[in-house]
Amino acid sequence: MSGVKVRKIIRLSLSYLMLVILSVAALYPAIWILFSSLRPGKSLYSKTFIPETFTLEHYRALFYDNTLLFPTWWLNTFKIAMFSMLLGVFLTLLTSYAVSRFRFKTRKTTMSVLLVLGMFPGFMSMIAIYLLLKEFNLLDTHLALIIVYAAGAPLGGTLIAKGFLDTIPRSLDEAARIDGAGNFGIFWRIILPLSRPMITYMALTQFVGPWVDFIFARLILRTKEKWTVAVGMWDMVNSNQNSNFTTFAAGAVLISIPIMILFGFLQRLLVEGLTAGASKG
Amino acid sequence: MQRHHTRATILSTLFMGLGQIYNRQFIKGFIFLIVEALSLTYFIQNLGRAVWGIVTLGTTSQHFEKVKGIAKLVKGDHSIFILIQSLITIIFFVLFLIAWYMNIRDARNTGAARDAGHTPGNFKQSIRYILDYKFAQTFLILPSVGILLFTVMPIIFMVMLAFTNYSAPNHMPPAKLVDWVGFETFRSLLLLKSWSHTFYGVLTWTIIWAVLSTVTTYFGGMLVAMLISQQGVRFKGIWRAILIIPYAIPQMISLLLMRNLFNGQFGPINQYLKFFGLGGLPWLTDPFWAKVTVIVVNMWVGIPVSMLLIMGVLTTIPRDMYEAAEVDGATNYQKFRIITLPMVLFSTAPTLIAQFAGNINNFNAIFLLTNGNPVNGNYQYAGSTDLLVTWLYKLTLDQNKYSMASAVGIIIFLIVATFSIYNYRRTKSFQEEDMIQ
Numbered sequence: 001m002s003g004v005k006v007r008k009i010i011r012l013s014l015s016y017l018m019l020v021i022l023s024v025a026a027l028y029p030a031i032w033i034l035f036s037s038l039r040p041g042k043s044l045y046s047k048t049f050i051p052e053t054f055t056l057e058h059y060r061a062l063f064y065d066n067t068l069l070f071p072t073w074w075l076n077t078f079k080i081a082m083f084s085m086l087l088g089v090f091l092t093l094l095t096s097y098a099v100s101r102f103r104f105k106t107r108k109t110t111m112s113v114l115l116v117l118g119m120f121p122g123f124m125s126m127i128a129i130y131l132l133l134k135e136f137n138l139l140d141t142h143l144a145l146i147i148v149y150a151a152g153a154p155l156g157g158t159l160i161a162k163g164f165l166d167t168i169p170r171s172l173d174e175a176a177r178i179d180g181a182g183n184f185g186i187f188w189r190i191i192l193p194l195s196r197p198m199i200t201y202m203a204l205t206q207f208v209g210p211w212v213d214f215i216f217a218r219l220i221l222r223t224k225e226k227w228t229v230a231v232g233m234w235d236m237v238n239s240n241q242n243s244n245f246t247t248f249a250a251g252a253v254l255i256s257i258p259i260m261i262l263f264g265f266l267q268r269l270l271v272e273g274l275t276a277g278a279s280k281g
Numbered sequence: 282m283q284r285h286h287t288r289a290t291i292l293s294t295l296f297m298g299l300g301q302i303y304n305r306q307f308i309k310g311f312i313f314l315i316v317e318a319l320s321l322t323y324f325i326q327n328l329g330r331a332v333w334g335i336v337t338l339g340t341t342s343q344h345f346e347k348v349k350g351i352a353k354l355v356k357g358d359h360s361i362f363i364l365i366q367s368l369i370t371i372i373f374f375v376l377f378l379i380a381w382y383m384n385i386r387d388a389r390n391t392g393a394a395r396d397a398g399h400t401p402g403n404f405k406q407s408i409r410y411i412l413d414y415k416f417a418q419t420f421l422i423l424p425s426v427g428i429l430l431f432t433v434m435p436i437i438f439m440v441m442l443a444f445t446n447y448s449a450p451n452h453m454p455p456a457k458l459v460d461w462v463g464f465e466t467f468r469s470l471l472l473l474k475s476w477s478h479t480f481y482g483v484l485t486w487t488i489i490w491a492v493l494s495t496v497t498t499y500f501g502g503m504l505v506a507m508l509i510s511q512q513g514v515r516f517k518g519i520w521r522a523i524l525i526i527p528y529a530i531p532q533m534i535s536l537l538l539m540r541n542l543f544n545g546q547f548g549p550i551n552q553y554l555k556f557f558g559l560g561g562l563p564w565l566t567d568p569f570w571a572k573v574t575v576i577v578v579n580m581w582v583g584i585p586v587s588m589l590l591i592m593g594v595l596t597t598i599p600r601d602m603y604e605a606a607e608v609d610g611a612t613n614y615q616k617f618r619i620i621t622l623p624m625v626l627f628s629t630a631p632t633l634i635a636q637f638a639g640n641i642n643n644f645n646a647i648f649l650l651t652n653g654n655p656v657n658g659n660y661q662y663a664g665s666t667d668l669l670v671t672w673l674y675k676l677t678l679d680q681n682k683y684s685m686a687s688a689v690g691i692i693i694f695l696i697v698a699t700f701s702i703y704n705y706r707r708t709k710s711f712q713e714e715d716m717i718q
Contacts, residue, residue, distance in 0.1 A: 012513050019508060023523045025581070030526055032549060033538050044547045091424045102417030110421065112702060115631075117432050119638045119697040120690070125435030127442075127683065131365045132435065151427030159631040167597060167628065183416045197593055211531040212645065215674075230533050237537055245541065252534045260529040 030256075037249035044245040058250035069224060070232065070251060076142060077211060077228040084146045085206040088153030092202055093195075095154040096161035097187055101173065111159065118155040122216070130219055140222045148216070149209055157202050164198040165191065204262075211259065229255055289392030293385045300388025304395065308404040313384050320377045327370045334367035338445070342458045360459035361447065368438055372429070442687040443467070449681035466688045479660040479672070480689070484696075486572070487668045491640040494579045499633060501580055502587020503625065507617075509588075510595050521592070528585035536649035539578045540565070568665035571651050575666055579646050587636075594628045595621070638697050642670045669693045 032049070037058055039051040062070040099111055129148060130139075138144035168191065176186050192199070210217070214230035221227050227235075233255070237248050285304070293300030298313030339358025346355050391401045402410065411419055443466055446452045447459045470476050509520045527535065542548050543564040551561030564574045598620065606616050626633075647653060653667035653675065662680055663672045669689055676686040 008513065015508050015511065015514055019514075019520050019524075022505060022508075023520070026524050026526050026585075029535065029538055029542060029581075030530060032542065044541050044544060046549075049549070091427060094420045095424045098417040098420040104417045107417070112706075114428075115634075115701060116698050117428065117436070118635065119642075119701060120432070120436050120694050122642070122644075125432065125439055127677065128365065128435030128438035129431060131361065131438075132369075132430070135365065135369070147427075148431050151431040154424045154428065155432060156635070159635065163628055163631050183412060201589070201593070208531060212533045214533055215644070215648075230531070233534065233537070248537070252530075252538060255534060256530045259531060260526065262529075 033249045033252050036246055037253050039246055042244055042246055058247045059254070061247055062250055062254065068232070068236070068247075069227070070229075070254075072225055073227050073229045073232040074255070076226060077230070080142050080145050080149070080228060081207045081210040084149035084153075084210055085203050087146065087150035088157075088206040089199060089202050091150060092154045092157035092161055092206075093192075093199070095158045096165055097191060099158065100162045100165035101191075111162075114155055114158050118159075122152075126216070126219060133220065139220060140226060141220075142226065144220050145210065145217060145228075148220075149206070149213075153202075153206055157205070161195075161198055161202060165195065168194050207262075208259065211255065285395040286389060286392040289388040289395075290385060293388035297381055297384045300385070300392070304388060304391045304401045306391065306401055306404070306407065309407060316380065320373075324370075324374060324377070328374060331367040331370035331374075334363040335371070338460060339363050339454075339458050343455050357455060358458065359454045360445075361454050364441065364459075365438060368434065368441070372434055372437075439687045439690060442683055443691050445684050447683040448685060453681065462684075466684045470685060470688050470692075475661060476685070479663050482657075482660060483663055483667055483669055483672050486666070487641060487670075487693075490572075490575070490643075490668060491637055493576050494583065494640045494643065494646075495633070495637045497576065497580050498583030499587050499636065501584040502589075503591050505584060505588045506591040506595060507621070510592060521588075524588060525585050527581050528589070532582060532645055533649055535582060536578070536645060539581070540650050543574055543578075565651055566655050568655055568657070571655055571666050575646060575650055578650055579640075579643070582646070583636075590629060590632060591625055594625050597628070598624045634701050638701050641668070641693065641697050643668065644670050644674065647671050648674070 035049065035051055036044075036046070038054045038056070039046060040053055040055045040057065062068055095114070099107055133139050133144045133148075138147075172190050172194075173186050176190055181189065210228065211230060214228070214234045217228045218231045218234070221231060224232075229251075233248065233251055236244060236251065289300035289303050291300075292303050296314070297317035298310040298315075301307075301310030301313055304310075338360040341355075341357045343357035344355055345352040347353075395401060444461055444463060445459050446462045446465070447454075451457065452459050470480055505524060508514070509517055509524070514520070530538075543550055545551060545561060545563055545566055548564070550564065554561050563570050565571050602620050603616060606620060611619070647666055647668050648671050651664070651666045653664035653671045655665050657663065657665045660667075662675050662682075667675070670693060673686045673689045673693070676682040676689065
């Protein structure tokens, strides 16, 4: 065997070894919580990693226990996440397209302002937003959350999206312009399809946002029926400490699975470099 | 021949839209007229009170009055509501002034065009002009409104709070009025021993945390991305799917879960350590180990994000660049250093900065995992792993020290903003953004 080949085998073996270790680290907590959710009893402690007996009691409790409104929370969160994702991605695309493709006087200022505003700690404005929503009579509504999440989206996403849009060759725009496409036409027919990986990335982060955020949701949503999953779950562990850990685990599994499936479907889009192919063909 | 130009300008200055009507752009003119009429009615009713509110923050405090021998509670001014209402009115006023200025400029330009012998465009043509030449600005209107209302306005409000004495227990409306105190709050925070000790301690940890957590996740993610995408590694999709899982679990779940995993008494990690005959570690209860834990857990949560992002960039790097490098006999390391790293850094520089800024304000990682604990006896309302932002949260929601919290917020902002703007302006994607064409 030649030296090159031996080196290649060593390199690959080491890579596989690393990947296996990383995979175990990535999977372990997920599997642990899955097993915890199937374990009888309520406590965090377990003698063995794989439970000796399995039970679906905790899942049943989530749906039939009247003190937990898990299905309602889940639907609330889904609704909020969907709408704020659609609106947020739309707003972010508008901004990033504008600063990536057009050269106007206040362009660099716009970008710097976005960057600077994005850096303000969200909690600083928490009280102000609370009072503002109170002025508009939007407290304890899902609409309030959707608006606030979506309005904040361009701050986080624009510069990343712009970095991506910059890599889409300008020559494509010009070609379309010669073919008679207007600014809107170029946006819909060229930029949007080519930005699919970017849009997917933005959509995912926007969608996951409402699932993760509980502090703001907790501030706005006062009635238990209107809570999001995050607020409910937080309440579940916080009010009962560790005594209710297994039900929490069951809830965690139920929340995570749909999001994981979504990721599974979308992840190919995320990494497919559509733009690389476009400029060559 | 400057007649039209001057007349249109004067008319528009007098009342929005008159200049446009003079220029025979009737539809546009009427729209402007209506805008001005509505605005005037609004400002006549509200502007005076807004100025009074911002200057005084209310003058009557809540008190009891004897009415026919019975003490009756008289509602006073609620300083904070007054402040926010005034602020909204003033922001509308500034917007109105901008619109007014633009109306004058528009009338003058159209007038000048008429002086030069052109006929002013009709409404349809104006719309066309906007779509063709002011497209970017049109696109930015909607996002700007959202940002103005839900980001800029609240920020101005909070900045103002830092200069008041809005805090428990002595200045809490509606019972008591709030006053302007100038830089008093900042002076206490930076110079007064009881506050400054906590502030500098928390600040130091915040910076250490931000640097470590950004570097570890970014380069961790790059390493993983390159491991998977290197030539010869099979089942790329499966590896990716497995390693994405931590990202797919909602962060607030995974952090609460980790809090339990690292639980010193019952957590499985310590159970394993004991099984192998090692003593358990005080993961969340010892100041040093709690810091280690948050960094490690943050890597678990954050690496998949960087991995995805960098994998995305890796696929956009043209293959022929590598082929050319191979022809020239470049080693793997050279290919990485000369092609991969610059390309990845170019595309992700803004993300990297955003991550750094995000980590300075990474509320979730700290709050959900350690809640800022373990308690530090030397600190004012802060624990050993508290970042400035979680301290701010505690000051706001638990202690009602609003003015102090706002001052901390402004300082966080100043630190992050100076650093990031400087850094961002230096990155290639800002200076040479037209490099990739």
